[in-house]
Amino acid sequence: MMLRLVVLVFMLGLQLRHCAADLCSWTGSGFAAAVDSRIVLQVRLRCTEGSVRWIYPGQALRVVLEPNLSSARRTTVCIKPSPSLRGASVFIERSGELNASCRPCNDTELLMAVCNSDFVVRGSIKNVSHDSARQTSLVEVSAARVYWQRSGVFEHQPTAAGSPWRGHIHTLLQCHVQPGDGEFLFTGSEHFGEAWLGCAPRYKDFLSVYQTAWAARRNSCDFPLD
Template sequence: MIILRTFLPWWHIISAMIIILVDVCDSAGMSSDSCDWYGSGLLQEEREVQSVYLRCGQGRIQWQYPRGALRLVLRHGFSGRDFFGCLRTDAQFSGANIYVEGHRKLHSLFTKTDGKHPELFRCFTSYLGKVALYVEAEQTSKGLHKEVASFSYDLQLASPHSLRDEFQECRPCTEDELLQKFCTSDFAIQGTVDTLRHQNDLQRSELEVRITRIYRKNDTSQLMPKSNQLEPNHTILYRPLKCGTQAATGSFLFLGRWILGIPVIQCAPRITEWQKVRRKAILHGKHQCQLD
């Protein structure tokens, strides 16, 4: 983990100058493959900016006693590829605001007073394989009163085409994608949709699914109900609200991954469609794993 410190009285105004420093540091190999960063603002001056470089697909930031600002430069490993990213603040997040660096200006990503649901994912897109997040301490000083600005982030590599397509995550998966995700996704389950709810404040659709078969899951206990409100063999899965998910009958194969603690569907073909893809893959030897 590399931490650089600079004293910038008006870091909002001269953020473009910091970008030059970041590029120099990166080119000199001053990066880290760490996923998490933990620190305290008690170790820095009121107007000091700490620059932290992380190269990981997922991680966690915890900044106690926020003071000055953090500049978090995120990359997805060493691929140099662009990515989509989202963060989710902890319920007790306090003492700071979060911005994403744009062209010559900062764009607000999270403030506790922005009126949005505290559990809403705050998302962003990288540029030239990286993104810089500013975590700025609030100006109102509370002395030694402990505040903690903490959140988790998740980055997902994207193709050049998908970066230009706002609804990329909503389109049906191709046959090759179905085969690849069946073998690599965090969960692969068969089931029927009992209830569909749209959560406008969280910008997601919630599907209550009755599980009829679990093909693969690293931790099956995560899919099982943890609340008395759900019947046995039921679980909750999610899709982005913008996808316009509609209620449908029949049996589906749900493939997806955990994003910031939420199981998100990436592919959901009908079982009859999946069986055709499966038979074709086995016939032509295209399967990458056991397909049953």
């Protein structure tokens, strides 16, 4: 489901208050937003690792992740606390819109994901644990092939039979990810040392999409098929 919250923010006259720039970590208070509901806090972080600590969360927090690396992509994340303050919803901002992250990727998004993601891994889901407080799920992945990754989220275990790579991927609790059979192509982004799930089609479905695009010369990049 697509939410046009950014557009609504300005139509309703909400104020975007800049809190910090060029930081690795940020700690701040949403107390002002509790007083004035038009305020949306904005934080800009430029390191590859760090943390965000939000005290008295208010209307929303807009975090711009722009690591000071030539190979890094700018990512904007909007965090909206739940009314009970026992969790939060996290949205990725793309082209002025906020993506509810659980919807399946279309063919165009999938082809772009294998070219632009911080990690691309083929494997299966071994286990899923849920954190109701953070409103997130942690997916344990057993990977037969790591095509690429920006850092060492997936670790090589040469003694493991069949799938020598292991790693964990974060996603939203509302996505209802469950362990199951089948081989998937996991893609996504890395933020502050954590992998976050993007597109994750079944590998056979990805092959069909990629081969169709390749025949029509519509693929965004070359992907190794094996």
